[in-house]
Amino acid sequence: MEKLNLRQQKGLETKNRLIDSALKVFSAKGFDASTTKDIAKEAGTTDGLIYHYFKSKEELLWAVVDKHSLIPSLRDAADQTDPDVPLESLLTKYFGQLLHRLNEKTDLIVMFFGEAQRKPQIREYLVSLIEEGLKPLYFLLKDRTALNEEELRLAVRNIQTAMVMYFLLYDRFTRNEETRESYIHTTVQQFLKILG
Amino acid sequence: MEKLNLRQQKGLETKNRLIDSALKVFSAKGFDASTTKDIAKEAGTTDGLIYHYFKSKEELLWAVVDKHSLIPSLRDAADQTDPDVPLESLLTKYFGQLLHRLNEKTDLIVMFFGEAQRKPQIREYLVSLIEEGLKPLYFLLKDRTALNEEELRLAVRNIQTAMVMYFLLYDRFTRNEETRESYIHTTVQQFLKILG
Amino acid sequence: MEKLNLRQQKGLETKNRLIDSALKVFSAKGFDASTTKDIAKEAGTTDGLIYHYFKSKEELLWAVVDKHSLIPSLRDAADQTDPDVPLESLLTKYFGQLLHRLNEKTDLIVMFFGEAQRKPQIREYLVSLIEEGLKPLYFLLKDRTALNEEELRLAVRNIQTAMVMYFLLYDRFTRNEETRESYIHTTVQQFLKILG
Amino acid sequence: MEKLNLRQQKGLETKNRLIDSALKVFSAKGFDASTTKDIAKEAGTTDGLIYHYFKSKEELLWAVVDKHSLIPSLRDAADQTDPDVPLESLLTKYFGQLLHRLNEKTDLIVMFFGEAQRKPQIREYLVSLIEEGLKPLYFLLKDRTALNEEELRLAVRNIQTAMVMYFLLYDRFTRNEETRESYIHTTVQQFLKILG
DNA sequence: TATGAATGAGGTTTCATTCAT
DNA sequence: AATGAATGAAACCTCATTCAT
Numbered sequence: 001m002e003k004l005n006l007r008q009q010k011g012l013e014t015k016n017r018l019i020d021s022a023l024k025v026f027s028a029k030g031f032d033a034s035t036t037k038d039i040a041k042e043a044g045t046t047d048g049l050i051y052h053y054f055k056s057k058e059e060l061l062w063a064v065v066d067k068h069s070l071i072p073s074l075r076d077a078a079d080q081t082d083p084d085v086p087l088e089s090l091l092t093k094y095f096g097q098l099l100h101r102l103n104e105k106t107d108l109i110v111m112f113f114g115e116a117q118r119k120p121q122i123r124e125y126l127v128s129l130i131e132e133g134l135k136p137l138y139f140l141l142k143d144r145t146a147l148n149e150e151e152l153r154l155a156v157r158n159i160q161t162a163m164v165m166y167f168l169l170y171d172r173f174t175r176n177e178e179t180r181e182s183y184i185h186t187t188v189q190q191f192l193k194i195l196g
Numbered sequence: 197m198e199k200l201n202l203r204q205q206k207g208l209e210t211k212n213r214l215i216d217s218a219l220k221v222f223s224a225k226g227f228d229a230s231t232t233k234d235i236a237k238e239a240g241t242t243d244g245l246i247y248h249y250f251k252s253k254e255e256l257l258w259a260v261v262d263k264h265s266l267i268p269s270l271r272d273a274a275d276q277t278d279p280d281v282p283l284e285s286l287l288t289k290y291f292g293q294l295l296h297r298l299n300e301k302t303d304l305i306v307m308f309f310g311e312a313q314r315k316p317q318i319r320e321y322l323v324s325l326i327e328e329g330l331k332p333l334y335f336l337l338k339d340r341t342a343l344n345e346e347e348l349r350l351a352v353r354n355i356q357t358a359m360v361m362y363f364l365l366y367d368r369f370t371r372n373e374e375t376r377e378s379y380i381h382t383t384v385q386q387f388l389k390i391l392g
Numbered sequence: 393m394e395k396l397n398l399r400q401q402k403g404l405e406t407k408n409r410l411i412d413s414a415l416k417v418f419s420a421k422g423f424d425a426s427t428t429k430d431i432a433k434e435a436g437t438t439d440g441l442i443y444h445y446f447k448s449k450e451e452l453l454w455a456v457v458d459k460h461s462l463i464p465s466l467r468d469a470a471d472q473t474d475p476d477v478p479l480e481s482l483l484t485k486y487f488g489q490l491l492h493r494l495n496e497k498t499d500l501i502v503m504f505f506g507e508a509q510r511k512p513q514i515r516e517y518l519v520s521l522i523e524e525g526l527k528p529l530y531f532l533l534k535d536r537t538a539l540n541e542e543e544l545r546l547a548v549r550n551i552q553t554a555m556v557m558y559f560l561l562y563d564r565f566t567r568n569e570e571t572r573e574s575y576i577h578t579t580v581q582q583f584l585k586i587l588g
Numbered sequence: 589m590e591k592l593n594l595r596q597q598k599g600l601e602t603k604n605r606l607i608d609s610a611l612k613v614f615s616a617k618g619f620d621a622s623t624t625k626d627i628a629k630e631a632g633t634t635d636g637l638i639y640h641y642f643k644s645k646e647e648l649l650w651a652v653v654d655k656h657s658l659i660p661s662l663r664d665a666a667d668q669t670d671p672d673v674p675l676e677s678l679l680t681k682y683f684g685q686l687l688h689r690l691n692e693k694t695d696l697i698v699m700f701f702g703e704a705q706r707k708p709q710i711r712e713y714l715v716s717l718i719e720e721g722l723k724p725l726y727f728l729l730k731d732r733t734a735l736n737e738e739e740l741r742l743a744v745r746n747i748q749t750a751m752v753m754y755f756l757l758y759d760r761f762t763r764n765e766e767t768r769e770s771y772i773h774t775t776v777q778q779f780l781k782i783l784g
Numbered sequence: 785t786a787t788g789a790a791t792g793a794g795g796t797t798t799c800a801t802t803c804a805t
Numbered sequence: 806a807a808t809g810a811a812t813g814a815a816a817c818c819t820c821a822t823t824c825a826t
Contacts, residue, residue, distance in 0.1 A: 014810075111313075117223075151386070162354040190354070245785080399825065400789085438791060439817080441789080443820095550747070635801090636810090637808075645800065791823080792822095799813100799815090
């Protein structure tokens, strides 16, 4: 591996701190309303340093996107689900995991939805993210349903986007365990009917 | 009513033009990245005039929200749906209307979702909008399903938020009639299973 | 003509003041070392206003070039010279006028020579300026010399560029009438030999 | 002399490389628009190192001036000219050498003319350079002309500054041998008339 | 009502310079 | 000797807002 001396190591930490701070600030205020000073302050440095590590504020945004990719997180939600259990508990567990992961990545997701409406690159990334996010559930279900491929794909997309919306507009503000469980329970029941 | 002389009338027109232009620009660039000059140009006037009609750029945003309420539009989607027809065609028609209305109000909706993540007032409005938007479908269905109130409410919310998401991420970019109809068709089929 | 109200007239004055101030500052410090604040201060306004009238600092530079064109000034130097007088006094008068004009436009010329070495557009303008500047003397002489066209052109260019150099490196710092007259006198004597 | 160990030797090389790189960059962009990073990159090091060898960017400029004196180069132009040959070929050869030397030192000369207009120290150096540069030709000619000292001095200055101007504005961009030879030829013919 | 000149605060970005390693 | 992380001042530029006309 590369040898980094102490100085360089500290530099790398600073760079990472800048990315993390940027995520926090961007998601709180939106990209445009976030100032480089905000971000630097959050990271405990000065704004000039941002330009030592990134070409522009925009590039910092992309560094945030790169570092905090959601996809691994989404895949985990499925991996941690045992495929031998009954569908109902499988789905309950999966959706529980999903909302859990979304909550862990609240900042990032909020930022994505805020910027996606105007930055096409972000929107494309978001769409690919969702497509990617559908796969785990799709593969979990494709051998256990009467729906054909097309139908299953749509069912999975609908249920999952509905859940993201639920997260964005309700769950992340209440963070109430009971409400969430009840929501998941009922949603699973109804989803099972679709799967047949 | 007060009678407006010619000058006042022209003024009112200008004010309305400013609001409409603001909607267009806000939805295209986001509130923060929109400049008063952008808006004025779009309206065919000069930026100074904005401050004759509105206290600030922020106030102009609220004027946009006030003027372009989505609720009537959503209600229409249900009103134009005859309650005596079979559920399937009723839902097909309703969802068709819904996507149609969303497309008509693309600018507004995009703006709402862009700003809702950071302006709490906008988020609250968006939530209330969605709650309001659920009512027509809820009332259309409540006497024709085996689901209890709670279940129906959730089912309606899930299906409808899924559809808004579909609109935001896909439909508004493709605007392909066939794809949309196919989407609606399959979604309705699956929704019918939930309604039982 | 266009009607300008008082406000617009004042605005035009401000714009012109900005251009003149820019010339002063650019020629004193060079383009790169001149700050927009410097220029604004010199003009008695604030730097923001520069961008009301000009797209960028660079565009302000071009506005300076446009407004303070040297060519009319150069042409005048010849126009004021009566073609019926003996060559010697004609040349003496012409060169006197030339140095006089150069002194009047010191700022501009110094700026040109400073920037021409790196801004190709400025260099081209400078070259065209010099070519243009040669014409009056050329037309004054072409019927009164044994030189052919080619030779005369070169003679005129050499003598005139030498004079500009003299101005740039000596005359503009001493501004001593006697020295200048003596320089002109001897130069004319030698130039007459060339003309034959 | 002091003996330099390997490390010191390498250091000296680096310092020289920095000076040469600075010359290149300064002449290309001008002093103000040149960054320490530019210079360091050109030299294959990092900007911090400049401050190990020089107090400031300005001091580096003076180091450039010190190292790259033009005077020896100018003197060479005369030294390589045999005084026994006819004036015409002598002058032809001398001016050929002069343009050749100027081309060799393009960077330096361009930098001088760019900065001379605002840095008085540079201007003084440039003037002294020109005065110095006139001497070789003056001494070459003083016994072979009817002109008195004063007249010869002026003739030499005029012809030589004209030639520098020719170099700055034309020759260095075209670098066309034929054009240059033709220019020199005609110029020499005319200069001979002055010398009488 | 409408214009657009003017302001001033503040944003992104650049850069000479310092300094720990 | 050499690196490059870090600083902080200042540059260019943007823009909401005010206001005289």
